[in-house]
Amino acid sequence: MVAVLVAAPLIAALALWAFAWPAARTAPRDLPIGLVAPAGAPVAERLTTGPAEDAFDVHRYQDAEAARAAVQDREVYGALIASPRGTELLTASAASPAVAQLLERTVAAQAPPGTEVRTTDVVPLPETDPRGAAFAAGALPLALTGVAAAALVTLLGLTGGRAAGALTAAAALVGLTAAAVQHSWLGVLTGDWWAEAGVLGLTVLAVAAAAAGTAAVLGTRGLGLAAFVLVLLGNPFSGVTSAPELLPSAVAWIGGLLPPGASGELLRSVSYFGTAATAPALVLSAWALLGLTAVVLGGRWRHRETARPRSKQEE
Incomplete structure (x- = not known):
């Protein structure tokens, strides 16, 4: 009971700080x-x-x-x-x-x-989303989907190459689905369809691989840590609803290094300006590569631990 009474207001305070503080300090900075x-x-x-x-x-x-x-x-x-x-x-x-x-x-x-x-x-938003609300609303579902995919892989006991393959395939399918919804159905995105699907899929892969990799190293508690960093901090620090230059400098810097912020910048460039943003693409790729590496190595380490013969004292 004491743990619940302490944890609930602490989580509420952290969530309010992460979401409300950057919004309350919105102002142009360089x-x-x-x-x-x-x-x-x-x-x-x-x-x-x-x-x-x-x-x-x-x-x-x-x-x-x-x-x-x-x-x-x-x-x-x-x-x-x-x-x-x-x-x-x-x-x-x-x-x-x-x-x-x-x-x-x-x-x-x-x-x-x-x-x-x-x-x-000069470069207007599409008539179907004149205020950019639908574009910004797509950031959180992608992050949650990535964490959910990592949770499924972890809880179902997939490890090593099987886990990495499942995460990669799932991210690719989510990218195609998200592009079909946001571009083909809602008309929120207006650029090259396949490029947008690639960005959306890479975003989910970056989050899913990072969360699953953390779980592979730390156990299931790693999912909670990943969700805190990638969702609770990543979404409000992303600047997707405003712009990184309108957030406090430290928040903008952290947000640009997390998948939601990098995804928002890259997707804007690809969909509305027809160009690729190198830095955000590298950020997403780094999260995906490091996460998948942790998944594969973590699976091998666990396999060795389970295969290692126990000593008489351990028995």
Whole structure:
């Protein structure tokens, strides 16, 4: 009874801290944006000095075409173009609808009185998910599916190569299923179907292999540890609902190294921008490879332990 009374509020406190604290501290921190403006332009001065100086990482471009290309390549989240013809803000809601709205509010507030700011969404979200809510909602189910697959493999007693093969095949099937749901049915994803299925499958494999590998080394209690790190921390620290640059620096750094955060960044790039993000892909691959290695080696170690003849004293 004492253990339950102590553990329940502790788990609640950890969950609330993991989910609510990053959300309560949401603010731009070195958010990369582009700027095309002559020296001394009022709107440019307001974005590069004062309180906005630490909030934005301003990249200057020669012309509007270069700034637009930077937004489309995900070098910056948006770009402000100030010229004698007027002021235009380029955004990419597909990169983060929260950031796009933030830039609109910030530029409107920083612009001189009477200045009209035209906004162009260079890479918009699909009409079926204009706020990105459905995209963000897909992160948690994938993480839970990965942990569930690891639990099934562990509890059914699969070890070594059989366990690794089962996890890999299951992740591939989940990737195909998730792509069918999110792309073909809901229309949330709009990129190359097979590339998206690959990212979704790799995401599940990274989580499942890490959880099963932890269980292979630590026993079934490893599943709880993996679920805590990969789900309880990984999901709220991922920045999928906002952007990593809007989270506290330590949270964004940790989230980028966990599968949910890496998956969100990679899936956005593949689905909406038609490019691959190298760093997130490496993070997911590393989790999958290390996890599968632990599964195989852990299975061999257990086999040796069970096959080792017992001494007379042990008998």
